[in-house]
Amino acid sequence: MFTNILKASYLTILSLLLLSSCSPQNDTSNDLQIADVPIEIKVVVVTMFEIGADEGDKPGEFQLWKAGQKLDTCLPFAVSHHDICINAETGVMGIVTGMGTAKAATAIMALGLDPRFDLTHAYWLVAGIAGFDPADASLGSAAWATWLLDGDLAHQIDAREIPDSWSSGYFPLFTTDPILKNQTIDLNQVNRHGQSSNGEVYQLNPQLVDWAYTLTKDVELNDYPRMQTLRDKYVGYPNAQKLPFVLKGEHLAASTFWHGDLLNQWANDWTHYWTAGQGNFVSSGMEDTGSYQSMIYLDNIKKVDKKRFMVVRTGSNYSMPPADLSAIENLRLESGENGYAGMQSALESAYLVGSKVVNTIVANWGEYKTTMPYAVQSEINNVSQQRLTPSSEKSASISELASVTNDNNLLTAKQLAKALNLEEHVEGGYFRQTFKADHRPTITTDNGNRVTMTSIYYLLSAKSPIGHFHMNQSDIMHYFHMGDPITYYMLNADGSLQTTILGPDPSQGHQMQMMVEGGTWKASKISTSGKYGYGLIGEAVAPGFEYADMQLGKTANLIKQFPKYRTLIEELSR
Numbered sequence: 001m002f003t004n005i006l007k008a009s010y011l012t013i014l015s016l017l018l019l020s021s022c023s024p025q026n027d028t029s030n031d032l033q034i035a036d037v038p039i040e041i042k043v044v045v046v047t048m049f050e051i052g053a054d055e056g057d058k059p060g061e062f063q064l065w066k067a068g069q070k071l072d073t074c075l076p077f078a079v080s081h082h083d084i085c086i087n088a089e090t091g092v093m094g095i096v097t098g099m100g101t102a103k104a105a106t107a108i109m110a111l112g113l114d115p116r117f118d119l120t121h122a123y124w125l126v127a128g129i130a131g132f133d134p135a136d137a138s139l140g141s142a143a144w145a146t147w148l149l150d151g152d153l154a155h156q157i158d159a160r161e162i163p164d165s166w167s168s169g170y171f172p173l174f175t176t177d178p179i180l181k182n183q184t185i186d187l188n189q190v191n192r193h194g195q196s197s198n199g200e201v202y203q204l205n206p207q208l209v210d211w212a213y214t215l216t217k218d219v220e221l222n223d224y225p226r227m228q229t230l231r232d233k234y235v236g237y238p239n240a241q242k243l244p245f246v247l248k249g250e251h252l253a254a255s256t257f258w259h260g261d262l263l264n265q266w267a268n269d270w271t272h273y274w275t276a277g278q279g280n281f282v283s284s285g286m287e288d289t290g291s292y293q294s295m296i297y298l299d300n301i302k303k304v305d306k307k308r309f310m311v312v313r314t315g316s317n318y319s320m321p322p323a324d325l326s327a328i329e330n331l332r333l334e335s336g337e338n339g340y341a342g343m344q345s346a347l348e349s350a351y352l353v354g355s356k357v358v359n360t361i362v363a364n365w366g367e368y369k370t371t372m373p374y375a376v377q378s379e380i381n382n383v384s385q386q387r388l389t390p391s392s393e394k395s396a397s398i399s400e401l402a403s404v405t406n407d408n409n410l411l412t413a414k415q416l417a418k419a420l421n422l423e424e425h426v427e428g429g430y431f432r433q434t435f436k437a438d439h440r441p442t443i444t445t446d447n448g449n450r451v452t453m454t455s456i457y458y459l460l461s462a463k464s465p466i467g468h469f470h471m472n473q474s475d476i477m478h479y480f481h482m483g484d485p486i487t488y489y490m491l492n493a494d495g496s497l498q499t500t501i502l503g504p505d506p507s508q509g510h511q512m513q514m515m516v517e518g519g520t521w522k523a524s525k526i527s528t529s530g531k532y533g534y535g536l537i538g539e540a541v542a543p544g545f546e547y548a549d550m551q552l553g554k555t556a557n558l559i560k561q562f563p564k565y566r567t568l569i570e571e572l573s574r
Helices: 003-022 026-031 063-068 101-112 206-217 227-232 262-272 288-300 325-335 343-363 413-419 557-559 563-572
Strands: 043-045 074-075 084-085 090-097 123-132 142-144 145-151 201-203 246-249 250-253 281-287 311-320 388-391 398-403 432-435 443-444 448-451 454-461 466-472 477-484 486-491 497-502 513-516 521-526 534-542 551-553
Touching: 043 101, 043 343, 063 343, 084 101, 101 288, 123 288, 123 343, 142 206, 142 227, 145 206, 145 262, 201 288, 206 246, 206 311, 206 343, 206 413, 250 262, 250 288, 262 443, 288 311, 311 343, 311 497, 413 454, 413 534, 413 563, 454 466, 454 521, 466 563, 486 563
Parallel strands: 043 090, 043 123, 123 311, 142 246, 145 250, 250 281
Antiparallel strands: 074 084, 084 090, 123 281, 142 311, 145 201, 388 398, 432 454, 443 448, 454 534, 466 521, 466 551, 477 513, 477 534, 486 497, 486 521
């Protein structure tokens, strides 16, 4: 009984403190602040920092969420770092915890005890930027974490004083030696919360992580030229040289911003050790172990459901330098005026990937309130990806934020293929030849006489989204017609990779025409979750196309010729 009296007294005091902090500019939300019935929250979006204002200037992690989710009702949150903003219609809430484990832990705890909100069924999404291991992912990529590692709970001896045989002066609590190669803990040391005894490791709900990853793995992410310039320096790291993509990988939180080859190896060893070899280090940040520890305590008193906690981190920078720079040289470059090459893309990726999850939960709240998404058996409402249109790469500001939804008036891929009389192509996708210049004299080529030009329609769809690597002897001019953007990958004779997006919007960097010279290996790919579900182009081939002039790429041969692009070749060849 004494415990209940203390609890009731604390909640009363906290409520009075929160309500007394209301300022005149918040008068429009007074009805929400003093409501007798707590506000039901469906999703809490957790961000860690905002650069300036919450809107209208260079964005941090929160600004895109405020605009995109219409978090227009902001309530005072005097016991934490930043006001709470919500969308009263959708039940989506956004918070900014502040940087570091301590601020994150206290912000989540204060929110969980706030009597204004009902968080018992809420899903929680941490969406923030991070340093990424170039062995696993590229700038702008998004990684869903199953394991959260704490990099601060440890013993340390200065590297200048460690024995010569030691790989590191940083080792687990209550041990006296650094981690050995392939050494791991016994998972029996992880308790019922998926947590080690001191909080060095936490396991999130793996089924929810898998659901979120599956839902978002084909989300299109934004890329910028600065990122390509930096990616090209990471020779020998094929994943670092990819366009941004969605993956699964673990997150290590530490209040010290670390960087370099040796510490990157430590992060991999630390993750391998504490997850018993089940996890792979991908991203480094500062807050998430603190946030989840508060979730565990709040779950103990039935304020939240810790099984509904998700973390997606996006790559603003690499956690180790390229081969031509030292760790300090690279850190100085990233800390300068230009900052991280992947910052803008990472901020946008956090929203693009995270909003697909948030919007899907809201659209299916009738089922997801009481049943986990992965356990729902009935049909759900599919939600299309939102799109961000930047005003420029340098300003990193967002000029337009629009939700792209399915329109019943749009042609489906099947309807378009039928209307254009398309058939399956051997390289993938669908085509029909529309013109052959057989009314003119032929020209002589190395393979025989050919007409001067042929032309085709070519369609990629969600059902057949890849045009596999192939080479034509003729030059081909490509023309975008309609649908979703198509990404083209060209492997040139000099060993370089060229990437071009054919699409409808030049302001987003799309090209509407593209020339590919004969003798170039070419592949193409379309998102399986775009607005239209297909992309349609036209091709003019000169000299005219004949199957004898086309060669389909064989995976092993292409890897031998272009070893640095092994992962891309394995994905886009047969």
